[in-house]
Amino acid sequence: MASKWRKAKIALGLNLCVYVPGTVDDESPPSERLSDAALLSPSYTPAAPTTPTPSSRGLRLSKSMSRSSKKICSICLATMKRGDGHAIFTAECSHSFHFHCIASNVKHGNQICPVCRAKWKEIPLQGPSLDPPLGRARINPVDWPQNNAMMTVIRRLPPPCPNANRHTAPLLQAPEPAVFNDDESLDHQPNSAERSTPEKNAVDSNSHRTIQIKTYPHVPEVPQFTSCDNFNVLVHLKAPISISGQNLNINQANLPQISQTPRAPVDLVTVLDISGSMAGTKLALLKRAMGFVIQNLGPNDRMSVIAFSSTARRIFPLRRMTDAGRQQALQAVNSLVANGGTNIAEGLRKGAKVMEDRREKNPVASIILLSDGQDTYTVSGPVGNQNQPNYQLLLPLSIHSTDSAGFKIPVHAFGFGTDHDASSMHSISEISGGTFSFIETEAVIQDAFAQCIGGLLSVVVKELQVVIECVHPSLHLGSLKAGSYSNRVMEDGRMGFIDVGDLYADEERDFLVSVNVPAESSSKETSLFKVRLVYSDPLTKENVTLESDEVRIKRPELAGQEVVSVEVDRHRNRFQAAEAMAQARTAAEQGDLAGAVSTLECCRRVLSETVSAKSRDRLCVALDAELKEMQERMASRHVYEASGRAYILSGLSSHSWQRATARGDSTDGSSLVQSYQTPSMAEMLTRSQATLLGSPSAQRLARPVWSFASQPKPR
Incomplete structure (x- = not known):
């Protein structure tokens, strides 16, 4: 021996x-x-x-x-x-x-x-x-x-x-086709058991597949002989609910789909940075996160993988995530090797090409982009008199151009670590209609991906347009506060439009409509406007039109005690906080960190005096904590460059689209800011955390999640 x-x-x-x-x-x-x-x-x-x-x-x-x-x-x-x-x-x-x-x-x-x-x-x-x-x-x-x-x-x-050439060899192992029209067919003939259950569920859930419309005037009444030039009305929308099992056993993390109810299948293209800076633990954790995404896609979902460094290559074509498709996708991801530079533009070009060249299309399509560095090939300098480079060069024309026959697929960008170009990633997501998430620590990659796909796998509304139409003959629309959503008011001021696009299950949208309220001589009530929704159901492929009741306010002869709507006030605070964030970011980019901190502090003081804040509304409490966090991340130029910029931009992305993004947290680097999180997102996030907790390498505990819609607890 x-x-x-x-x-x-x-x-x-x-x-x-x-x-x-x-x-x-x-x-x-x-x-x-x-x-x-x-x-x-x-x-x-x-x-x-x-x-x-x-x-x-x-x-x-x-x-x-x-x-x-x-x-x-x-x-x-x-x-x-x-x-x-x-x-x-x-x-x-x-x-x-x-x-x-x-x-x-x-x-x-x-x-x-x-x-x-x-x-x-x-x-x-x-x-x-x-x-x-x-x-x-x-x-x-x-x-x-x-x-x-x-x-x-x-x-x-x-x-x-x-x-x-060791920098490009991993991406040049085999020639690529000139046209990516080799996507796997969507044809799927379910057996009798598969066919009966979804149809039954679709019928049973038909009553739940309607968007809810609610309106809240700033105050319920205005005296007859008084006119208002800037009267606010909140338009609140809530997408159809998700009927997925809310009591899903978190130990069943190997299930292929998060829900057993019918949903719209997805075409997902992941564009992944494998430059030299991703070597080691970063790439290993990225592979693991991609494994989680692949395992949670269903057999009718399709996925493609683009890897980029100095060049870009499609390493996995658009394939359905059947058992065989998942195994092939996992093997492709496992073969990734990190080296070379960072060519984000080429990666996006390949990702957009996969979407453009596909022969068939699933109802939902999206691109996920992750990078930990700055594009060193495309963005070379500022545009005109601006100090910022032209980040639009990073996007293919098919994503940001208005001349592409309506082809527009959101890019959900994930900036990883302290060295990524947050401005670039935010611009990419903003132009395309996607969100920007800031992944501050390595351990949160999988959770960030999980939250994102939890939404993508629950799309219940497509191509939503909100139409505001005045009813009273003397009424005119002033402005529409809709964040980053495209909106316009007709020249005569009688009609306005907000292009919302897709909604996830249970997702909510709030828009502030400003109108002039004319004086009345005898009427006891004034009809302001009505709301009409036009959208497509991605599951049934039907076009749906909904119309709300007329928004009315009372017109008493004498003014009574003013009762301000807390709903309107809290969302006015949200818009005001987002504006303060944008102003602070501009000041910080110009080198005025003290001015940026002062702007945020002033906003906090104003919000503290509002009706909703005094009533301890939890959204206002969360906004105050968020503004304070941003102030701390502007303590110095070094802190701002390392995390402040990315934190603010991910916050702006979340508030402007009213959609959850992942962000670092100074008190818990592995946590996510759960603003606007839907139940489907929370369920997928819980699944991710359960998977990590079940792993021998798990080093952290799961953190409870909350959403503004369900009255979040203050941080």
């Missing part, structure tokens, strides 16, 4: 690999072994041994091996424990990984250490039999059982070609 152990120590000293025999439970047929897709899956957890291993039969590992057993595998993010029945590969650079994880990585052409980026001369291979092929050597220094199919094999790599 002593001589055998000396051989093992010699192998360890040479930084080679030690074969750890599997347990009895591991001796399963090849078809039952974990695939590459399973290894990448967020729910993958290495099985604990149930039978004794060599370490439990008197073998004592060295101190160096003991320390390495406490490490985290950078591929699957699971703890590498001694005697768990899984081989550990220690590379020439001294970094260790689970053998099956790194063997899968190498199989796709990765010859670089995922942690330190060192180029290996020797790589692990997975041999299906005991006898290695000619020219390969198996390291098995200890006389352990030889009947396990998982063997440690080292292959010495040939010297690189003199003209090889």
Whole structure:
């Protein structure tokens, strides 16, 4: 035994690999072994041994091996424990990984250490039999059982070609088609069981598939002989509810879909930054987050993956996420290698091309963009007299041009870390109609993705347009406060339009309509306007038109006690806070941090004196906490550059679209700001957190979520 152990120590000293025999439970047929897709899956957890291993039969590992057993595998993010029945590969650079994880990585052409980026001369291979092929050597220094199919094999790599370009080689392994019209067909013939349940559910839920319309005048009455030039009315909309099971068992995190009820299928293109700065833990966590997304897409959803660094490449075509499609997508994501520069524009161009060239279209389409750096290829300088570069150059014409026959797909941008160009990412999302999220810490990538796809997988309204039409002959519209939503008032002031687009299940929208209220001589009531909604149901493909009752106010002869609507007041505060954020950001970009902080402080004082704030309205409490957080992130130029800019821009994105975004939090770096979060988003986020908690590498606890719609608790 002593001589055998000396051989093992010699192998360890040479930084080679030690074969750890599997347990009895591991001796399963090849078809039952974990695939590459399973290894990448967020729910993958290495099985604990149930039978004794060599370490439990008197073998004592060295101190160096003991320390390495406490490490985290950078591929699957699971703890590498001694005697768990899984081989550990220690590379020439001294970094260790689970053998099956790194063997899968190498199989796709990765010859670089995922942690330190060192180029290996020797790589692990997975041999299906005991006898290695000619020219390969198996390291098995200890006389352990030889009947396990998982063997440690080292292959010495040939010297690189003199003209090889290591920055672009991973993206140039095979030629791409000139036209991306190879998307998988949407044809799907469900069996009788699949066919009966959705139809029944669709009928049962028909009464729930209508948008709710409510209106709130600023005050319920105006004296007869008094006129108002700037009278506010809040128009409140709530999308049809989600009928997904709210009591979903969070331990069932491996379910392919978040809901078993019918929903509109999605075409999703993910544009991922794999530049050199993403190497190591960042790329590993990105792969894990993508694994979560893939596992939660349904068989009628389609996904494509674009990877970009110095160049961009479509590494996975638009395919349906069936069982086979998921496995192929997971393998494609697992093959990613980080190196090169950052060419966001080329990545977006490829992503838009996938959407443009597809032969068939799912009802919902979206692009997810993640980057941790600045575009070093396209944006070269300011435009005209502006100090900011022309970020519109980063977007293909099909996304931001008005001459593209209405083709407009939202880009949900995720700025990762402190070095990304928040202004660029925010501009990309703003122009395309998507949201910008600030991922401050690595651990929150999966949660941020989960919240986003929780919404995308619950779209219940398409192409919503809100029409405001005056009723009283002397009434005219003043302004429409709609954030970033396109809106316009006709020249005669009698009609206005707000283009809202898509709504997620249970999502709410609030718009402030300003009108002039004329004086009345005898009428006891004045009709102001009515609201009409025109939209498409993505599930039934039907066009729907809804019309509200007329908005009326009472006209007493004498003025009574003024009763201000808290609903109107709280949303006036929201718009005012968003305006203060935009002004503070402008001042900060001009170098006036003191002025920016003063602007935010002034807004906080004004909000504190409002009716809703005095009634301790929770939205106002949350707004005050948010403004205070922004002030703290403007404490210095360094703090502002590192996180303040991105935090403010993600806040502006959230308020301007009234949609949840992910943001860092100074009191808890792994938390998300849950503004406007819908139940579907919260459910997917809970699923993500449960997946992370179930992982051996989980280092944090799940945090309760809240939404403004459900009266959030103050932070």
